[in-house]
Amino acid sequence: MSIPVIDLAGALAPGGPRRIDVARQIRAAAMSAGFFYVRNHGVPPDLVARQFDTARRLMDLPLARREALSIRHSPIMRGFEALGAQTLDEHAQPDLKESFYCGMDWPADHPYVVAGYQTYGPSQWPEELPEARTQSQAYIDALNKLSLRLMQLLALSLDLPEDYFDASCREPMVTLRMVRYPAHPREADERTFGAGAHTDWGAITVLAQDGHGGLEVQMPDGSWVPATPIPDTFVVNLGDMIPRWTNGLYHSNPHRVRNLYSAGAPRYSIPFFYEPDFLARIGAVPGTVPPGETPKFHPCTAGEHLKEMYAKTYGLKHRSAEAAA
Template identity: 35%
Template sequence: MIARIDYLEDTESAAAPPIIDLAALNSKDAAAHQNLVDQIRKACLAKGFFQVTNHGIAQELQDAVFQQSKEFFNLTESTKSKYSQANHPNKLGYEPLRSQNFEKRTAGDLKEGFFIGRDLPLDHPYRQQNRIHCGENVVPTELASPSTFAEVTKTYHKQMTALAESILSIIAETLGLPSTYFAPFTHEAGAVLRLLHYPPQPVNSDPNERGIGAHTDFGSITILMQDDVGGLQVFDAATNSWIDVQPTPGALVVNLGNVMMRWSNDRYISNLHRVINKSGKERYSVPFFYSGKPDFEIGCLPGCEDEDGTCKYEPVTVQGWIAARHANTFKEAKGAEEISQLVKASAAVAA
């Protein structure tokens, strides 16, 4: 039996998320590897956010993804709307402006997006079962080179999947578990890439206007590539304030999602974050959401039980959890209700 870890340790709550070098990820230097584990553990406890360098994703590939994203969002609205994810059986394709509404204070979040999932053959069970974000990807034919769009995004999705699984292996170690512990969870996992475009917000716009409202991510971990415009902020429960996550050249932002927070019995934080783009510039970002195997049941990780051996949450499948969260923010606009609950949960963890 794995012993329960003492999670009560000092954290720099008011500091910005740390920048962590992943060079020691596969190092044979035990001390260097343990230092990496310790840094990530501290970040998961403090805010559930950190940036990573030496992650292995070539700058040329990152640039190519941004280029394809900009080409798509430069298409006319009528053209983009032809590829609406609302009409796709696996919810892949275009997300129009203000489709989501997390805080429910305006007409919706000031962003548009494009969903890209695992490109699966017709006979794959996930396509047969209409699994969310798993299926035949949408490739707009109006682009200068549709084949380039398909190849670049497929390559990036594949490499981000591998990176996410490597980071999960380290997160397992931070919890005193074997590095291979999450292998059943990552087998035939669901993951979605999301190209995002944020129009600039006027400086004198509605004070409630958001590029994306305060929210937590639905899955296990998110890996974000952002441009140099900025606007991403993470919530600090201890000081009740928002902290800027400054773009760092070559770095990717990593944050934990709801699945990991539930699975760790709230030991680790799925933190609130938002985007406010008052730079006067277009902002582009590319989050990669790693959900995990759709049928995998999330219960409570060994060593994360409460002192009396109980867990806060009932078991739930990954698919069930993700589908419910999408319904709340895309259809029912109940994001604000979840936010109030999650603020309380985050504050309790910080305390």
């Protein structure tokens, strides 16, 4: 089994001539790997390259500056996350990665910002890299557009109207995460990973990865296959909201990272987590619950779902106004 490559040419705009063919390919991927590559995705290569440069410059700041902008100082988890701060697989060692989180710029008087909903609010930016914010916002804007289009193609893949999810995504929860993985330690045991096996929590993740590789995806038969870097593509995977939305028809498959192939160099990846509006209802869409059966998942809001996942991996107490990304 392998991860399919889906060409979005002719399907990037609503009503595009290849939209039905692409939707069928997404359906096949969603019912098996839950992962696929996209090419001809409309995001300029130089914009992606500049984002990787921004990631390197951010992660190369002195440790004291990174600590001063730690996510511990942000109520919505924006800023730097230290090496080993997260454990995605509860049976493994703490993850060997460090990150910088940021998101969309929301006005201070937006109702969601005032309410303190997770992801809605200001990011922390280092003063010595003033261009990091401008570049990251441009990248977020481009990935927002692509992600909404992927949600529209997902709708078509479920035989729903192309704009079925649009109302749920008007004010999406968005997190851009720039990640640096150190070289895999020579003395590491079998429980050591850059990112332990996990599924993503939200709707769609759009991943840019450097050329080193290291991402592995678990297939339905239990085997692990590498998501080998392919130039000018993104790796797209479905998060745990999609099985909720499709009554288990579409899959959110486990994946993990081990930086084994970089010859001692750090590996960089840039995942973009796209989730619907905090208050969007997540429940089985039409056509996914067989007649006479009850849905496999209880309906909830997107915020409730993500807050539950966040508390699980960071061990925080439940607070009803918060969610995670």
